[in-house]
Amino acid sequence: xxxxxxxxxKLCGFEDDEIKREKSRIDRAFxxxxxxxxxxxxxxxxxxxxxxxxxxxxxxxxxxxxxELIDLELAREEGKKIVYYGxxxxxxxxxxxxxxxxxxxxxxxxxxxxxxxxxxxGQIFNKLSPVLEAGEQNGLPPGHGLCSLQxxxxxxLAKGIISVPDLVTGSSYYCDMGSKADELLHERYGHxxxxxxxxxxxxxxxxxxxxxxxxxxxGAQLNKLFATVSEVLGVEVNTQAxxxxxxxxxxxxxxxxxxxxxxxxxxxxxSYVEAGLALQLTAGSTGRSMTEGPQAVSILCDEVEKxxxxxxxxxxxxxxxxxxxxxxxxxxxxxxxxxxxxxxxxTGIYSVPPKKHPPTTYTTLGEIRAEREMRDGYYxxxxxxxxxxxxAVNDLKVDGVLWGYIYNCRPLAETSHTVxxxxxxxxxxxxxxxxxxxxxxxxxxxxxxxxRVEAFAEMLRDRKASAKA
Amino acid sequence: xxxxxxxxxxxxxRLVDLRRAKEQGRKIVGYTPGGYLPEELVLACGAIPIxxxxxxxxxxxxxxxxxxxxxxxxxxxxxxxxxxxxxxPYYGIVDLLAIPITxxxxxxxxxxxxxxxxxxxxxxxVPHMKEKVAFDYYLHGITRLKARLEELTGVExxxxxxxxxxxxCNRERELLKxxxxxxxxxxxxxxGKDFVALNHGSxxxxxxxxxxxxxxxxxxxxxQSAPASEGPxxxxxxxxxxxxxxxxxxxxxxxxxxxxxxxxxxxxxxxWEKVKASGDVMAALADCYFTRRAPxxxxxxxxxxxxxxxxxxxxxxxxGVIWYQLMYRESYKTESYYFPSLLKRETxxxxxxxxxxxxxxxxxxxxxxxxxxxxxxxx
Numbered sequence: 001x002x003x004x005x006x007x008x009x010k011l012c013g014f015e016d017d018e019i020k021r022e023k024s025r026i027d028r029a030f031x032x033x034x035x036x037x038x039x040x041x042x043x044x045x046x047x048x049x050x051x052x053x054x055x056x057x058x059x060x061x062x063x064x065x066x067x068e069l070i071d072l073e074l075a076r077e078e079g080k081k082i083v084y085y086g087x088x089x090x091x092x093x094x095x096x097x098x099x100x101x102x103x104x105x106x107x108x109x110x111x112x113x114x115x116x117x118x119x120x121x122g123q124i125f126n127k128l129s130p131v132l133e134a135g136e137q138n139g140l141p142p143g144h145g146l147c148s149l150q151x152x153x154x155x156x157l158a159k160g161i162i163s164v165p166d167l168v169t170g171s172s173y174y175c176d177m178g179s180k181a182d183e184l185l186h187e188r189y190g191h192x193x194x195x196x197x198x199x200x201x202x203x204x205x206x207x208x209x210x211x212x213x214x215x216x217x218x219g220a221q222l223n224k225l226f227a228t229v230s231e232v233l234g235v236e237v238n239t240q241a242x243x244x245x246x247x248x249x250x251x252x253x254x255x256x257x258x259x260x261x262x263x264x265x266x267x268x269x270x271s272y273v274e275a276g277l278a279l280q281l282t283a284g285s286t287g288r289s290m291t292e293g294p295q296a297v298s299i300l301c302d303e304v305e306k307x308x309x310x311x312x313x314x315x316x317x318x319x320x321x322x323x324x325x326x327x328x329x330x331x332x333x334x335x336x337x338x339x340x341x342x343x344x345x346x347t348g349i350y351s352v353p354p355k356k357h358p359p360t361t362y363t364t365l366g367e368i369r370a371e372r373e374m375r376d377g378y379y380x381x382x383x384x385x386x387x388x389x390x391x392a393v394n395d396l397k398v399d400g401v402l403w404g405y406i407y408n409c410r411p412l413a414e415t416s417h418t419v420x421x422x423x424x425x426x427x428x429x430x431x432x433x434x435x436x437x438x439x440x441x442x443x444x445x446x447x448x449x450x451x452r453v454e455a456f457a458e459m460l461r462d463r464k465a466s467a468k469a
Numbered sequence: 470x471x472x473x474x475x476x477x478x479x480x481x482x483r484l485v486d487l488r489r490a491k492e493q494g495r496k497i498v499g500y501t502p503g504g505y506l507p508e509e510l511v512l513a514c515g516a517i518p519i520x521x522x523x524x525x526x527x528x529x530x531x532x533x534x535x536x537x538x539x540x541x542x543x544x545x546x547x548x549x550x551x552x553x554x555x556x557x558p559y560y561g562i563v564d565l566l567a568i569p570i571t572x573x574x575x576x577x578x579x580x581x582x583x584x585x586x587x588x589x590x591x592x593x594x595v596p597h598m599k600e601k602v603a604f605d606y607y608l609h610g611i612t613r614l615k616a617r618l619e620e621l622t623g624v625e626x627x628x629x630x631x632x633x634x635x636x637x638c639n640r641e642r643e644l645l646k647x648x649x650x651x652x653x654x655x656x657x658x659x660x661g662k663d664f665v666a667l668n669h670g671s672x673x674x675x676x677x678x679x680x681x682x683x684x685x686x687x688x689x690x691x692x693q694s695a696p697a698s699e700g701p702x703x704x705x706x707x708x709x710x711x712x713x714x715x716x717x718x719x720x721x722x723x724x725x726x727x728x729x730x731x732x733x734x735x736x737x738x739x740x741w742e743k744v745k746a747s748g749d750v751m752a753a754l755a756d757c758y759f760t761r762r763a764p765x766x767x768x769x770x771x772x773x774x775x776x777x778x779x780x781x782x783x784x785x786x787x788x789g790v791i792w793y794q795l796m797y798r799e800s801y802k803t804e805s806y807y808f809p810s811l812l813k814r815e816t817x818x819x820x821x822x823x824x825x826x827x828x829x830x831x832x833x834x835x836x837x838x839x840x841x842x843x844x845x846x847x848x
Binding site (some may be wrong): 031139140144145146147172173175176177179180181182183186187188193195197198199200201202203204205211213216217220221227237316381382383405407408409410413414416417418421435457 | 474532535536537538540550570572574576577580581583591592593594595596597598600602603605606609610613652766767768770771796797799800802804805806807824835
């Protein structure tokens with residue numbers, strides 16, 4: 001007998017036998033999420049309108065996100081220990097915790113639930129608002145510039161659609177909001193919260209230099225996290241676990257690297273909406289991103305490669321290319337609007353291939369990771385971000401930058417004017433500073449942003465034509 | 470109060486005095502409020518510490534809009550406005566602006582002024598947790614500052630100079646504490662507005678004159694006869710209480726309330742603890758300024774501060790708490806949600822939460838809410 005969700009799941013890359021096999025889990029997860037037949041119909045329409053579902057790779061990516069959602073929903077009742085980390089988090093520790101648990105044979109769910117809900121309840125079901133509203137009603141009210149991701153996590157817990165974790169962790173220095181929201185939830189639910197502290201106290205202009213004490217401090221905090229994981233979960237995050245996590249993630253990062261290179265083709269072969277689905281897998285998941293992510297991204301790359309060979313693109317050939325900050329997690333409409341304005345999004349700043357660094361002299365896992373943070377710039381300082389944007393503009397030779405800073409993310413809101421000014425002064429490339437919310441589509445309207453983006457696109461086209469002439 | 474008049478008179482000519490001192494070769498070191506800048510280091514090298522504490526006016530907040538988006542704390546945007554426009558003469562006079570980086574809002578001041586003005590900025594980190602490694606990091610920061618101050622002034626900061634400065638600053642803290650403790654009596658012998666004026670004065674005044682003023686105030690208060698009665702006693706707490714941002718205090722007092730104790734992350738000089746004279750002097754500074762003080766709302770977990778607030782509420786026998794925060798300071802906004810239930814459970818006291826963007830349009834709404842709150846707790 002057909003299930004009410006069959007059509008949607010098939011649209012999202014599920015096979016018949018898989019739906020049959022997973023039926024019980026899907027039923028329970030969707031019940032918990034209060035997703036019924038009407039929601040499926042709406043989702044089918046939403047997905048068809050907003051995602052390039054003619055590409056199997058896109059469908060497989062949507063499937064990977066949905067499977068991650070189901071895993072998240074059922075984690076507690078399936079007897080897993082649960083660890084939540086924050087976004088943006090220092091990359092790596094979540095993967096290492098998962099790898100350590102796998103090595104020890106401990107079944108855990110380790111992920112960023114708010115990012116998962118954005119990419120599923122937002123991108124697929126367009127039904128994130130009730131969760132956001134629950135978050136607003138439970139301590140993170142609207143109108144105060146509070147982080148929508150934290151509202152989603154808060155709302156998810158308040159509505160009971162995600163489980164209370166055994167442990168949460170997040171950056172306590174890059175973002176004040178995440179840690180404070182963790183504390184709010186700790187006060188309410190009593191779970192263990194580990195704040196990974198540090199200090200972003202570099203002067204403007206200091207990057208790439210930094211005080212070595214910053215690495216020692218942050219490194220010690222990361223080591224503290226690993227020690228707490230050992231205490232709470234009974235698994236040891238050691239070099240072996242770290243290496244395993246690196247091995248596991250290599251396939252995904254390799255596929256993502258290939259996708260990033262393909263995105264520089266002219267015309268840009270696929271919407272950045274779909275690239276975002278792939279690139280953000282690492283931000284939300286340590287499970288399905290690793291088991292199914294590499295294959296989904298590889299399938300997408302094969303298809304995109306064919307488009308490149310055929311000269312097929314989502315914007316006209318020769319369209320001005322732009323670098324963006326980040327693709328909105330829950331709503332494809334802003335990216336679509338930018339592309340409809342004739343701008344080719346080649347990459348987001350966090351997807352720019354990482355810098356090559358000299359070998360480390362640090363010996364502990366925490367310090368090695370902390371040093372990497374300093375060197376990469378994004379968690380070094382606002383100037384570090386500005387320099388990385390400048391470098392990306394020069395390396396990728398883009399025609400413009402759409403700096404869609406997230407207004408309720410303080411570390412990014414701080415860059416609203418400085419990145420624009422710095423990059424324009426130092427590269428000559430125009431920057432449009434655009435205020436968005438990457439997680440809550442109620443806080444902006446793509447149509448309202450359109451006028452500014454269209455004017456910017458027009459200006460870039462003129463500049464490009466003038467340069468040619 | 471005669472001593473307060475004398476302090477006002479000193480502050481009126483303070484800028485002229487500072488300019489004169491600067492012409493004579495003394496260095497002026499500005500810093501942002503928050504209580505993490507050991508003034509002793511500045512005094513020990515012969516420089517003059519000035520806390521940039523002005524606020525309450527919406528005009529510089531608007532000015533900041535050309536340099537940063539609006540989603541940053543109001544006081545911090547005001548500092549950006551003052552700094553880039555030169556509208557606050559204290560910004561124009563500093564040779565170095567030391568910025569203890571406590572959270573992203575303060576970091577915004579550091580980066581925007583560093584990038585857009587010629588002011589030399591010296592940021593150093595204030596961790597958010599009281600752990601050994603955090604203490605070490607803070608100590609490292611103030612040690613770097615010490616080196617920069619020595620370079621700036623050409624004066625070596627010796628232990629003996631530092632101990633002398635510590636003694637002076639300890640006396641200031643001690644007097645502020647003693648005067649504050651006097652307010653445990655009912656009625657309180659000094660109004661909230663006057664106590665805040667004293668505390669704010671200490672951010673700008675010459676340290677010796679300030680200590681003399683506090684001694685005079687202390688003696689005056691001991692000798693004066695107590696006021697006949699007072700209205701409901703209030704604990705005023707929140708993120709920032711800037712010099713010039715007196716709307717809430719004035720409205721509370723006009724409505725018949727008595728602010729008898731304040732606790733703010735920024736704008737009230739911490740005075741409960743003194744620097745210990747024994748042992749390593751720099752470590753002793755870090756011990757007092759970082760470890761033994763009640764932490765602000767951006768520390769996590771925030772239990773120590775919340776417990777401290779509850780203790781203050783009990784010790785000063787207040788009838789209610791007013792939580793006054795500025796817009797977009799997320800740490801305080803988040804805490805303001807769950808602190809009232811904790812307060813209620815521990816003390817039975819009600820709490821009123823107020824927010825401001827330094828906008829005059831808020832005044833009447835604030836008045837209505839404050840008057841209603843005072844009326845409610847009066848019963």
